[in-house]
Amino acid sequence: MTRRWTDEDRALGMDRPIPRRDFLNGGAVALGAAAIGLSLGGATGAEAAADGTWPQDRPGYYPPRLQGLRGSHPGSFEAAHALRDGAAPARPTPLKETYDLIVVGAGLSGLSAAWFWRRKHPDARILILDNHDDFGGHAKRNEVELDGGVRLMNGGTLMIDSPFPYSAEADGLLKALGVDPVALSKTCEDHAFYRDRGMGQAIFFDKETFGQDKLVGGLPDLGEDLPSLEAVSAFIDATPLSETARADLRRLLTVSPDPWPELSSDAKKDRLSRISYRDYIRDVLKVDASVVAMFQTFTQGEWAEGIDGVSALDCWGFGMPGFRGLNLAPGPAPRMSFTPRGYCQGSSYRFHFPDGNASIARLLVRALVPGALTGSTAQDIVTAKADYARLDRPDNAVRLRLSSTVVAARHAGGDPATASHVEVDYIRGGKTFSVAGAKVILACYNMIIPYLCPELPAEQKAAMHELVKEPLVYATVALRDWTAFDRLKVSSVRAPGGYWTSFNLDPIVNIGDYAGAKDPTRPTLLRLTRTPCAPGLPEHDQNRAGRAELLATSFETFERETRRELGRILGPAGFDPARDITALIVNRWPHGYAPERNYLWEPEVPEDQLPQVVARQRFGRIAIANSDCGGGAYTDVAIDMAHRAVQDLSA
Ligand SMILES: Cc1cc2nc3c(=O)[nH]c(=O)nc-3n(C[C@H](O)[C@H](O)[C@H](O)COP(=O)(O)OP(=O)(O)OC[C@H]3O[C@@H](n4cnc5c(N)ncnc54)[C@H](O)[C@@H]3O)c2cc1C
Incomplete structure (x- = not known):
């Protein structure tokens, strides 16, 4: 059936051919809820071929290049949601695979847990399972072929940056991977690039909220040293307030x-x-x-x-x-x-890799699975070639298995005190499989754990349910050029009444063979942010409402809102959304930031009664990692929790 576009849609470019779905190996991966169904028997990833190989084992598998709905992409969450809703997994096929450690979740916490474990037990055999088609969790790499080369953007985790200094463990892991954030920031980041061109922050005052559409530049940086009256006067006088x-x-x-x-x-x-x-x-x-x-x-x-x-x-x-x-x-x-x-x-050091902290995930995978990524330094990881087909080879000491949703982790025989191992069931391609691990680290979201381990103490499960994650969405937009920004002297925009409430041009980072997009007449990437929330409600209700909204929003809606908003704000400077937008990747994070204690709604309790502390207690042969149980949405927290989980299991 031919799509009928409205006149507005055509003016926005909705009828232009840009990839709107997940494509892999040149063909569509038939995912989407309709194809999957909502039962645990449904598919959760592409099927195995007749020869038993999975998509990630085949040449050409390269998820960072996928466009359309990414982040929590179609096919990654349906099995977990069905488990939550009470569906029973099919009887698993035992794979006769046994490991010293099984890690659930290939985000920064799960990958770090595997890394810390291997440091302690160099001969250990480890299996890492993740429900996504790529590793890294929030640390997601978006890669777009533009201008004869590859441009990178963070689909999630933006940068090394925390309110507190990195712990000795987290800092030690970075250093072991060759990452010296202070030195990298000094040598690779061009902080002054946009400022030197006279470009800065602006606010878009929209007609619906402020009575008039107006983009006002010159918004000074807020922070401890508040700006002088002179510095803010020009901005204030130009507002339509x-x-x-x-x-x-x-x-x-x-x-x-x-x-x-x-x-x-x-x-x-x-x-x-x-x-x-x-x-x-x-x-x-x-x-x-x-x-x-x-x-x-x-x-x-x-x-x-x-x-x-x-x-x-x-x-x-x-x-x-x-x-x-x-x-x-x-x-x-x-x-x-x-x-x-x-x-x-006293906050941590700060450094932004061009793909955000996906570079840290890639460094960890390179250390864990020799040969999976080329190169040897923190600089060359940015453009290193990744061979996904090497991630899950039978002779690897560490195997990383994607598109695999874990649905159960139970002590063999049922008694954590006497069990010799843990049986882990996962769904892949619509089939349930079972593997065995002497120990297990659950580095997945805390809120799914009560469904994987129903035998956990009730108090621990209740604490996990309290950890409601905060949804957000980052979009990566490919632009034909950024002359409109240059004309407006604007590199980042806040749009308090907009669908996307902020967006910014790609920061300029020159690292290894990768160079920032410095020519306004050439293509670049833009990052847009939306935080779906429901102002006025208590925090967790806002989070739940936002999550429901995110999962119900189609790619078409994201695309239309993107074209509309960029056209409206930048149009006066010659931006044409139909002509100038050449690709769009929408990274949905319905389970985004780990929740932090919010005393507006949550009572003060002693440290040992905080839900994240109760939730992260070791349970027999199972330990819990993930930033959720550190109570903070930061990379260093994810690493610290991995280190703690490894210590827990070694105790
Ligand atoms: C959009 C965004 C931007 C951020 N920016 C920053 C930043 O700039 N700096 C910073 O320090 N931190 C940032 N953070 C926070 C930081 O990314 C996280 O703290 C950290 O990456 C979390 O890592 P994790 O491994 O604990 O969790 P995750 O990255 O969520 O990894 C957990 C993995 O487990 C998988 N999983 C869940 N259930 C199952 C299951 N049943 N079976 C198999 N796999 C499962 C998940 O899908 C996921 O892939 C950001 C977070 C988001 C969402």
Whole structure:
């Protein structure tokens, strides 16, 4: 049937041929919920060939090049959802494979767990299972062929960056992989590139929210050192806000008086911890509603929540404006979430690989499976060739098996105290298989674990259910050129009323054989962010609503919204979405950030009663990793939890 496009669709370029589905080896991988069905008997990945080989074993298998819906892609989650909904897996076919360790989840935590285990037990045989068609979990690589070469973008994890310094274990792992973030940042990142061209941050004020469509550049960086009045004046004067709102914005960004002069610094911090930032600026500082709307999405990148869902205290720690007059003593305070950015505690070093922390995942795989990736340094990993067919060879000491959803991990004989091993069942290509491991590390999302191990203590399962992850979506857009950005003198845009609430041009990183896209007349990649949430609801309800929204949104909707928004914002500078957008990859992360304690809704409890601590207790031959049980959505947390799980099993 021929698709009938509206006039608007045609003007946006919806009728143009760009890859809209997953393609592998030149042919469509027939995934999608309809093909899969919702029972555990359905397919969860491409089928094995008659000779018994799986797609990842065949030449040409290369998921980083796939376009369309990526991240949590069709085919990766249906079996797990069916398990959650009570479907019983088919009787497994035993594979007669036994391992010293089986790791569930090939994200940074699972890969690190395998790495730490091998360091302790160099001869160990390990199987790593993951439900996705690629390894890395959130650390996802998007690769687009552009301009006669390959351009890279992070489909998930953006960079090495944490509110706290990396632990000795996490830092040690990076160093062992050859990653020195300080040196790499100095030699490879061109932080000043866009600034030197006169380009910077802008806010798009949309007609529906602010009464007028207007892109206003010159937004200064917010942070501990709030900008001077001079620095913000040009920006404020150019906004389409009312005179009252501009005066409020000026006050918020610069002088912001002390609303509670009678309180001590500690008492002020405590009070800030009990109200959201939205309520603080709206009800305490009494800024105009349009100023609140302007800031609504500023916290989404860090917490996957708008300012209604983050405490004023955390926003102080994060460097949001409005606190200068309070004269708060520096340093952390009780009732802060995990992320009192460096402002309070001294953050980690920072470095962005062109594909984000997917490079760390690739470095780990190169160390675990010799021959799977070419090269030997942290610089050459960026363009290293990956041979997926080597990942799961029978003679590997470490085997990495993709498109394999684990549906059970049970102690043989049922008693964790006496079991000699753990039986792990997984679904691949619609069939259930069983393998055996002397030990198991579950480095998958905590919320699925109660379904894999129903025999876990009830208290531990309840704690796992409390760890509701935060959804978000990153899109990678290929552009014919970036002249419109150059004309507007803008490299990143916040659009508080937009479908995508922020987007930015690819940061310039020159590393190994890879060079940043420096010529505005040549193609480049753009990264867009959307955090589906439901402002006003308690955090976890926002997360659940956002997850449901993400899973119900079609690629066509993402594409139309992308074309519409970029056309609307950049159109005045000559951008034509039909002509200028040449590819789109939508990385959905319905199970995105690991949840951090949010004291707006969650009570204070002693450390040993925090859900992540209760959830991560060793259970017989099974230990738990994943950033969820570290209570923080960071790479170093994922690595630390891997190290802890390995220690747990060695105890
Ligand atoms: C969009 C985004 C951006 C981020 N940016 C940053 C950043 O800039 N810096 C930073 O430090 N951190 C960042 N983070 C957080 C960081 O990515 C995570 O903390 C870290 O990568 C988590 O690793 P993990 O292995 O614990 O979990 P994951 O990456 O989620 O890996 C777990 C894996 O287990 C798989 N799995 C789940 N259930 C099963 C099952 N039943 N069977 C088989 N496999 C299963 C999952 O699908 C997944 O592949 C970001 C996260 C997201 C989502």
